[in-house]
Amino acid sequence: MLAPTLLLLLLLAVYPLLYALYLSMTSTQVGTPGRFVGLANFVRLPQTQIFALTLWNTVWYTVAAVAAKLVLGLALALVLAQRAPGMRWIRGAVLVPWVAPISLSVLAWTWMFDLSFSVINWVLMHLHLVPGPIAWLGAPRLARCAVVLVNVWSGLPFFGITFLAGLVTVPQELYEAATVDGVGAMGRFWAITLPLLRPVLATVLLFSLVMTSSDFATVFVLTHGGPMNTTQLLATLAFKLGLATGDLGNAAAISLYLFPALACMTYVQARLMRRAWQW
Amino acid sequence: MVSGRRAALTYALSAPFVVFALFPFAWMLVTSIKKNSELYDLAQNPFLVRAGPTWDHYRFLFQHTAFPLWLRNSAIVAIASTAASVVLASLAAHALARLRFRYAEGVSTFVFIVYLMPTTLLFLPLARVVSALHLSNTLWSLIVTYPAFMVPFITWMLAAYLSSIPRDLEESALVDGCTRLGALWRVVVPLARPGLITATLFAFTLAWSEFIYALTFISTTSVKTVTAGVVVDLIRGDVFYWGSLMGGALVASLPVVLLFSLFLDYYVAGLTAGAVKG
Structure with a gap:
């Protein structure tokens, strides 16, 4: 009964992956079959300005967004773990960004960052925090922060709720014993919560590194990679090159550039999961 | 038993997360029911729907797209x-x-x-x-x-x-x-x-x-x-x-x-x- 699933995955996941590997080693353009060029695409790409910038953007985006989600996610989980009437609905509310279609909710952020009608600018200006409107998506540094902010917004629920599930498994007796021994709240967090959350932290971290570094919708909808490619990610550049220009060889090489790193993370993740399975 | 003060603290701590999570959706709603004349008037407070709600945007969406x-x-x-x-x-x-x-x-x-x-x-x-x-x-x-x-x-x-x-x-x-x-x-x-x-x-x-x-x-x-x-x-x-x-x-x-x-x-x-x- 595994056969249909295996067949599906071989045809629609393994074969496309191998095909992408093959394409990335050719000079294929749409309509013209390419020559085999070996690793030439991978060697030449980092020497082009746009790719070097994109690779750097992707690394920066991933590290910044994952770090923010990790810290805020822990804070969120600690808040959600408190008991109060209606907590179930609060948990539900913070999960909504995760459940809503990302391309559509990023559209709302695009409007909230609008140059003329940004509600964020209106609030900041009326609180007299800034003198005039801020071009959130028009200046490189701000645009980079904006895309990270939106990614954190959409990814935070997953972090928060998974950490919460981890928190619930920590035996309450440990906290009680520590409290009796006179350990403060911070001490209990560092000595009990964090170490016992480590497996969950590691799983979520690796999962998010893979998903954030391959993000597409956030940047595609919010900035289209601009201004001047300063928010371009590997996935959006590959999309642009592959579909607009038809340069399939280079596009495949771009989308596969982080593949070795992702494969290592996936391997570690699979090992972690297997250990979790045996518990 | 949860004391009232403790619950209030929990709500206060959750509030920023809830607002952050839901604001874009609230903003979709506010934007979609505002008349264009008010929506694109910089002098107006963007949080208020002063000119009254309108279904025009939804009508356009369902009839002309x-x-x-x-x-x-x-x-x-x-x-x-x-x-x-x-x-x-x-x-x-x-x-x-x-x-x-x-x-x-x-x-x-x-x-x-x-x-x-x-x-x-x-x-x-x-x-x-x-x-x-x-x-x-x-x-x-x-x-x-x-x-x-x-x-x-x-x-x-x-x-x-x-x-x-x-x-x-x-x-x-x-x-x-x-x-x-x-x-x-x-x-x-x-x-x-x-x-x-x-x-x-x-x-x-x-x-x-x-x-x-x-x-x-x-x-x-x-x-x-x-x-x-x-x-x-x-x-x-x-x-x-x-x-x-x-x-x-x-x-x-x-x-x-x-x-x-x-x-x-x-x-x-x-x-x-x-x-x-x-």
Whole structure:
């Protein structure tokens, strides 16, 4: 009964992956079959300005967004773990960004960052925090922060709720014993919560590194990679090159550039999961 | 017993997270019911609807754009790919959780690795597979490809769930003369119902929200799904369109958000099953 699933995955996941590997080693353009060029695409790409910038953007985006989600996610989980009437609905509310279609909710952020009608600018200006409107998506540094902010917004629920599930498994007796021994709240967090959350932290971290570094919708909808490619990610550049220009060889090489790193993370993740399975 | 002060502190600490999470959706609603004259007037307070609410943006959306078609297309794709994925994944998960065979561990690692393979890695080569199958620009291109990322995920989720159901029950059914499929249908499926509901909800949510394949494989406006349609085809030129754009984003988010609020506990159980239970 595994056969249909295996067949599906071989045809629609393994074969496309191998095909992408093959394409990335050719000079294929749409309509013209390419020559085999070996690793030439991978060697030449980092020497082009746009790719070097994109690779750097992707690394920066991933590290910044994952770090923010990790810290805020822990804070969120600690808040959600408190008991109060209606907590179930609060948990539900913070999960909504995760459940809503990302391309559509990023559209709302695009409007909230609008140059003329940004509600964020209106609030900041009326609180007299800034003198005039801020071009959130028009200046490189701000645009980079904006895309990270939106990614954190959409990814935070997953972090928060998974950490919460981890928190619930920590035996309450440990906290009680520590409290009796006179350990403060911070001490209990560092000595009990964090170490016992480590497996969950590691799983979520690796999962998010893979998903954030391959993000597409956030940047595609919010900035289209601009201004001047300063928010371009590997996935959006590959999309642009592959579909607009038809340069399939280079596009495949771009989308596969982080593949070795992702494969290592996936391997570690699979090992972690297997250990979790045996518990 | 929770003291009042403690509860108040909890609410105060949750408030920034709740506002942060929900504000964009509230903003979609406010924008979509405002008259254009007020929406694009910089002198107005953007939080207020002073000139009264209007349905114009929604009327435009449903009468003058392909939006209703996109909703229909999304529904067809999401329902069909969910049905296919849940059947395939249930069979696979059952085999992985129950049957002892030589490569079981290897296969489950393989399924897990495919689950972690981002769709942005595969859209280019898949576009060529889709065109080789003569499916480009049809809803079938999505119905066929979506299970490739849905099946690994729900297989993984269901396998974890199934391994918590005692195998004795199934074995007694086999002893009593049930076939393997009979035992699966009569014993495992009823017991696994919560897991199956979670899997179905997740599959539907993933399919409804998918973006990059829908964007890549389909170019004709009338064949688009709602995620790609609203983002690509509603944005036209320099016309002020934010009212209907936000209305479209809100309406298209509603089906999954409604499902989510109805089945909140199933979603939470499913979200945490992946990382915590294995």
